[in-house]
Amino acid sequence: MLVVGDKAAVVLLSGGLDSATTLAMARKAGFRCYALSFDYGQRHKSELEAAAVVARAGGAHEHRVVALGMGFIGGSALTDRALSVPQAPTVGIPITYVPARNTVFLAVALGWAEVLGTQDLFIGVNAVDYSGYPDCRPEYLAAFEGLANLATKAGVEGARFHVHAPLLHLTKAEIIKAGMELGVDYGLTLSCYAPNETGRPCRVCDACRLRAKGFAEAGVADPALI
Amino acid sequence: MLVVGDKAAVVLLSGGLDSATTLAMARKAGFRCYALSFDYGQRHKSELEAAAVVARAGGAHEHRVVALGMGFIGGSALTDRALSVPQAPTVGIPITYVPARNTVFLAVALGWAEVLGTQDLFIGVNAVDYSGYPDCRPEYLAAFEGLANLATKAGVEGARFHVHAPLLHLTKAEIIKAGMELGVDYGLTLSCYAPNETGRPCRVCDACRLRAKGFAEAGVADPALI
Numbered sequence: 001m002l003v004v005g006d007k008a009a010v011v012l013l014s015g016g017l018d019s020a021t022t023l024a025m026a027r028k029a030g031f032r033c034y035a036l037s038f039d040y041g042q043r044h045k046s047e048l049e050a051a052a053v054v055a056r057a058g059g060a061h062e063h064r065v066v067a068l069g070m071g072f073i074g075g076s077a078l079t080d081r082a083l084s085v086p087q088a089p090t091v092g093i094p095i096t097y098v099p100a101r102n103t104v105f106l107a108v109a110l111g112w113a114e115v116l117g118t119q120d121l122f123i124g125v126n127a128v129d130y131s132g133y134p135d136c137r138p139e140y141l142a143a144f145e146g147l148a149n150l151a152t153k154a155g156v157e158g159a160r161f162h163v164h165a166p167l168l169h170l171t172k173a174e175i176i177k178a179g180m181e182l183g184v185d186y187g188l189t190l191s192c193y194a195p196n197e198t199g200r201p202c203r204v205c206d207a208c209r210l211r212a213k214g215f216a217e218a219g220v221a222d223p224a225l226i
Numbered sequence: 227m228l229v230v231g232d233k234a235a236v237v238l239l240s241g242g243l244d245s246a247t248t249l250a251m252a253r254k255a256g257f258r259c260y261a262l263s264f265d266y267g268q269r270h271k272s273e274l275e276a277a278a279v280v281a282r283a284g285g286a287h288e289h290r291v292v293a294l295g296m297g298f299i300g301g302s303a304l305t306d307r308a309l310s311v312p313q314a315p316t317v318g319i320p321i322t323y324v325p326a327r328n329t330v331f332l333a334v335a336l337g338w339a340e341v342l343g344t345q346d347l348f349i350g351v352n353a354v355d356y357s358g359y360p361d362c363r364p365e366y367l368a369a370f371e372g373l374a375n376l377a378t379k380a381g382v383e384g385a386r387f388h389v390h391a392p393l394l395h396l397t398k399a400e401i402i403k404a405g406m407e408l409g410v411d412y413g414l415t416l417s418c419y420a421p422n423e424t425g426r427p428c429r430v431c432d433a434c435r436l437r438a439k440g441f442a443e444a445g446v447a448d449p450a451l452i
Contacts, residue, residue, distance in 0.1 A: 103336060152325065
């Protein structure tokens with residue numbers, strides 16, 4: 001019998017809809033969850049406040065926010081004040097792509113996992129209704145697992161890392177339905193790239209549009225907009 | 227004809243002997259060098275001061291120090307004040323191993339490289355006189371190149387990343403000889419894991435011992451000890 005919380009996992013948690021659902025799925029699978037968020041100079045700091053609330057509501061065993069001073073790198077509308085967040089759909093890899101972001105996030109998660117003595121990482125990436133980011137693809141995640149096995153003391157000793165991406169092949173509507181079955185309170189989550197000063201979503205950026213489409217297709221109202 | 231500084235490269239720079247030599251080799255190969263250091267909670271902060279001096283002396287085009295708040299992870303004598311830096315040789319992977327360190331460093335370097343529009347990264351790892359770290363092995367570096375090609379917008383568009391590790395198969399003595407030919411001033415570098423308050427090396431940690439052995443075998447005096 002699986003004892004809930006018997007095995008540890010590091011769960012990347014942004015405070016958005018996808019990672020909140022991922023946390024719920026990791027808990028459901030019996031993992032004691034160590035939630036990890038990043039302050040990487042993103043313009044939407046409200047997402048860190050949402051992450052803390054989601055971690056608590058989602059039963060995370062521990063939640064850490066890692067400050068990451070890589071804002072100087074620029075190159076993304078999420079970290080560079082000189083670039084605007086698009087308010088209309090874009091083609092190809094969008095300007096909200098943050099260079100190497102998931103690689104940095106997974107690398108820090110890997111370090112924490114190694115110290116915790118676990119090889120299980122969870123990330124809420126999605127290859128269906130995704131935004132065109134290269135580091136959200138299945139082949140990328142498989143490559144990271146291979147790297148983790150080579151990079152770590154645990155891997156050298158024979159352990160095998162697993163990057164769980166339970167949302168990978170779900171549509172946004174399917175994610176929402178699965179999360180609601182698990183009791184996720186989406187009213188606590190924030191998906192918007194450019195929320196206003198009180199943390200309310202803009203409703204026009206890519207992330208807001210994908211979320212609205214998901215709730216519409218799932219046939220439920222978005223509790224964060226009520 | 228190769229125009230010096232025509233192509234950019236991101237060079238990981240710790241302020242130690244190896245990375246100072248790597249920077250000199252990258253410059254010699256004609257790269258305009260963007261040096262990258264990390265403040266990751268290491269107990270030897272003097273290395274960041276050394277990195278700044280080495281970057282300037284070594285002709286780096288730019289030098290950035292990324293603050294990385296992952297000290298909470300612990301698990302290494304370099305970041306955890308509760309653990310001591312060993313003063314005698316150790317067997318296997320030592321306690322100074324920082325979980326996933328090179329993966330985090332290379333991931334941030336990758337993000338900067340992508341914004342700079344280059345696919346060239348330099349890292350001063352070494353598989354001969356190395357300290358037993360898993361993320362200093364050739365197979366690890368090859369895996370990171372593969373990951374980088376999948377992780378990035380540039381990679382998706384067909385670019386191929388190259389992690390240059392020019393010291394990989396050199397002994398410490400060979401590294402020192404090569405560096406001296408390139409005019410590296412090793413008096414500016416700091417290798418020690420546990421320098422005293424004025425930044426002087428302890429002479430007994432793993433890093434100090436490897437360095438002393440290297441200078442002895444190269445048949446020259448270490449200018450940092452004069």
